[in-house]
Amino acid sequence: MSRYDWLLFLHVTGAFLVIGGAVMAGVFNFSALRSERPSEVVLFFRFARLAVAAVGVGMVLTLGFGLWLVHDVGYGWGETWIVLALVLWVLSNALGGIGGSREKKVRELAERLTAEGDVPSPELSARLRDPVWLAVSWGSGIVVIAILALMIWKPGA
Amino acid sequence: MLALVRPDSWNFPLFLHVLGAALLVGATGATVVIAIRAPTLRRLLVRTIGFLVLPAWVLMRFAGQWIDSREDIPGDPGWLGVGFIVGDAGLVLLVITALIAWWGLRRPERRWPVKAVAVISGLYLIALFVAMWAMTTKPD
Numbered sequence: 001m002s003r004y005d006w007l008l009f010l011h012v013t014g015a016f017l018v019i020g021g022a023v024m025a026g027v028f029n030f031s032a033l034r035s036e037r038p039s040e041v042v043l044f045f046r047f048a049r050l051a052v053a054a055v056g057v058g059m060v061l062t063l064g065f066g067l068w069l070v071h072d073v074g075y076g077w078g079e080t081w082i083v084l085a086l087v088l089w090v091l092s093n094a095l096g097g098i099g100g101s102r103e104k105k106v107r108e109l110a111e112r113l114t115a116e117g118d119v120p121s122p123e124l125s126a127r128l129r130d131p132v133w134l135a136v137s138w139g140s141g142i143v144v145i146a147i148l149a150l151m152i153w154k155p156g157a
Numbered sequence: 158m159l160a161l162v163r164p165d166s167w168n169f170p171l172f173l174h175v176l177g178a179a180l181l182v183g184a185t186g187a188t189v190v191i192a193i194r195a196p197t198l199r200r201l202l203v204r205t206i207g208f209l210v211l212p213a214w215v216l217m218r219f220a221g222q223w224i225d226s227r228e229d230i231p232g233d234p235g236w237l238g239v240g241f242i243v244g245d246a247g248l249v250l251l252v253i254t255a256l257i258a259w260w261g262l263r264r265p266e267r268r269w270p271v272k273a274v275a276v277i278s279g280l281y282l283i284a285l286f287v288a289m290w291a292m293t294t295k296p297d
Contacts, residue, residue: 005294012293016179023183047190152172
């Protein structure tokens with residue numbers, strides 16, 4: 001196998017970790033949303049942290065091997081699809097970071113409520129259904145899919 | 158270097174194929190995590206397989222067939238064979254997994270169904286990455 005093959009494989013592996021991890025996070029966040037007891041919310045948010053770890057590793061792989069591929073193949077650094085992909089990569093990370101910090105606060109509330117008797121809480125329910133948090137979390141996933149589309153169509157290449 | 162000279166008409170089916178495969182990886186990963194870390198959540202396990210894993214497989218497989226019909230690949234290369242094996246044998250495994258998970262939901266006192274789901278899904282996840290390696294690097 002050529003160096004190009006290995007670089008592409010590692011780059012695509014990163015993309016699969018990102019999208020796969022985002023799907024896993026979506027499953028667990030959706031499950032937390034449907035949970036009533038705080039202990040269940042804590043459980044699902046702990047699972048979501050595994051998914052976020054996969055996304056983090058994937059983000060590093062996609063960027064690192066993606067930049068290497070650009071250099072190796074000889075694409076221009078100013079090509080539309082490369083610039084857009086980098087901008088969206090930063091945007092996706094920013095949205096993921098904002099969503100993650102909100103999720104941490106909700107998890108801490110759920111942990112406190114679990115310790116206090118594990119009784120369903122309207123406050124926890126409202127925080128889980130916060131439209132801003134939901135928009136940021138799902139928006140991050142949509143941006144990742146947009147990056148995938150850019151990688152396939154390569155506009156401006 | 159095929160990706161560098163790909164006709165535009167291949168892009169949409171390829172996008173759907175890759176998206177389906179990535180969704181399948183994530184859904185299968187979620188199945189493994191639930192089966193190992195939360196074996197009592199059997200309804201969630203069945204729903205994850207039924208509403209996410211199987212639809213993702215359908216998207217991956219049918220989009221794969223679509224792009225295969227466009228590419229008209231000569232001969233019978235090994236990398237394509239790996240993709241077909243993991244894809245088609247995968248459906249059998251996934252259907253068996255779904256049935257076992259459903260059986261486990263009906264028989265909550267039995268532990269083996271969830272363990273079986275964890276093992277089969279874990280093996281299939283590894284197979285998906287092997288297929289991804291073959292489809293990406295296209296070894297002879």
